[in-house]
Amino acid sequence: MKGNIYTRQKCGICGGPLRHDERRGGCFCPRHPHVAAYRQFYVKFGRELRKCFRTYAEAERFLNGIRFEEDKGTLDFRDYQADNPLSFEKLAEEFVDERHAETNLSDNYKQKLTRVMKMAIEAWGDRNVKSIGRREIKHFLLGLNVKSKTRANYRSVLNVFFTRWLVEEEILTRDQVPVLPVIEFELGWRNFTDWETQKKIKDKVRELTWDLNPKIYVGIDLLSIYTNLRPLDLLRLEEGHIDLHYGVLDFPRPTKRKNRRKTVRLLDEHVEVLDWLKRKYPALPGTLFFRHHNAIPPVKEGTPFGQKYLYVWWKRACKLVGVEGVDLYGGTRHTSTTQLAKLAGRDAAKDASEHDTNKAFDRYCQLQGERAFEMSKLIRRAQGNGEKIVHLKRRGGG
Known part of the structure; x- marks a missing residue:
């Protein structure tokens, strides 16, 4: 033997x-x-x-x-083997390094990937990847003190690692890959407002910030007009990505759109104001456009806006005009998408927002669909043909 x-x-x-x-x-x-x-x-x-x-x-x-x-x-x-080539920690670190070397992935996704794999390494260490099954992955995910949407995002990272990367690298066969648990979640709804209130808030932002740094107002105004823009993408906009000759903003690596760049066509008024701002605050093409000017210490002149900077000014303006519970995303993108759907229809609003799926779009456009609305009108017409609304009285005469 x-x-x-x-x-x-x-x-x-x-x-x-x-x-x-x-x-x-x-x-x-x-x-x-x-x-x-x-x-x-x-x-x-x-x-x-x-x-x-x-x-x-x-x-x-x-x-x-x-x-x-x-x-x-x-x-x-x-x-x-003594060097433990199937060690989860070794393979996870290799996976992260390869993903960080890819140029078509957003920085936000890479940060999330690193965070997830680091926590998984703490949980499983040098354990053989073949010994990590559905049950172990389920316990890991359910043991995280995060919301269900975040847990589902973490699950998607592990799914790429186990079901795609390990197989593509011929480390595991399809039969050896665990079936990951399904993580159910329901996205919350953001509060939105109307265009009149949105304008009041934006006017207040302009009043508060124009002399300090006009880019604060311009950034919020862009988010309210171009519903396919995301705040994080906007803050990553570089001087060289603003093409005033053709009137477009170019985003080579937008969030939520792997392997596809995004361009946003500008209205003439925004071409003019961006041209004025580029001449007022000249910089090299690789410099981030949204940066501090007339900075008050400890903020340093020329440093980029933080992720919450526009949000902070939006909330400050909301408080001064008496609006509560409407954040920057809800007050700009969600509000404009919903109001646009009322004017031009849901299909047009969806095209403008560039959502790939109806499920995602439904969270931005909180307006009943045209088909359902037409059915409501049909019911009313049927009710109008000799039918009346009957007010029921309680028994005993009340």
Whole structure:
């Protein structure tokens, strides 16, 4: 049979090697059969596998297990190599490094990926990736103190690692990949307002910030007009991405759109104001457009806006005009999308917002669809044909 047990011990009488005798269950001296080994055992199985054991019983169990795996056709020598090539930590770090080297992924996605894999490494360490199944992944995800949407996002990262990357790298076969648990979640709805209130808030932002830095108002105004713009993309806009000749903003690596760049056509009024701002605050093409001017310490002149900077000014303006519960996203993109749908229809509003799916669009456009609205009018017309609304009275005369 393939494989054998060896020992580094020598015969105490003649100094010769001790040979394995499976029938007697040990390693003995051929010349002095009563001399048996009691330590320093190791198993050799082909050229690929060599493993040490303290006792003969441990070595025997291991050898029998290896023979059984080979008979079934499931033997993987990587499971027993000293450098542990199937270590989750090693493979996760390699996965993260490769993803960070890709230029078509957004910085936001790379940060999320790094965060998820770091937490998974803390949970599973050097554990063999083949030993991590659906149950282990489920316990890991449900043990995170995050909201259901975030948990679902983390699950999507692990899904790419297990079901795509490990298979593409030929580390696991399709049959060895675990079936990840389904994470149910329901996205919350943002409060929105109307165009009249939106204008009041924007006017207040202009009043508060124009002398300090007109780019604050301009940024919020752009978000309210171009409903396919996201605040994070806007803040990453570089000077060289503003093409005033053709009147477009160019976003080479927008969020939510892998492998596709985004361009936004500008109204003439925005071409003019951006031209004025570029001349007022000249900078090199690679400089972020939305940066601090007339900065008040500790803010440094020329540093980029933080992710919450426009939001802070929006909320300050909301408070001064008496509007509560409407954040920057709800007050700009959501409000404009919903109001646009009232004017031009949901399909037009969806095209303007560039949502790929109806489910995502429904959160931005909180307006009943045209088909459902037409059915409501049909019901009313049917009710009008001789039918009346009946007011029921309580029994007993009330």
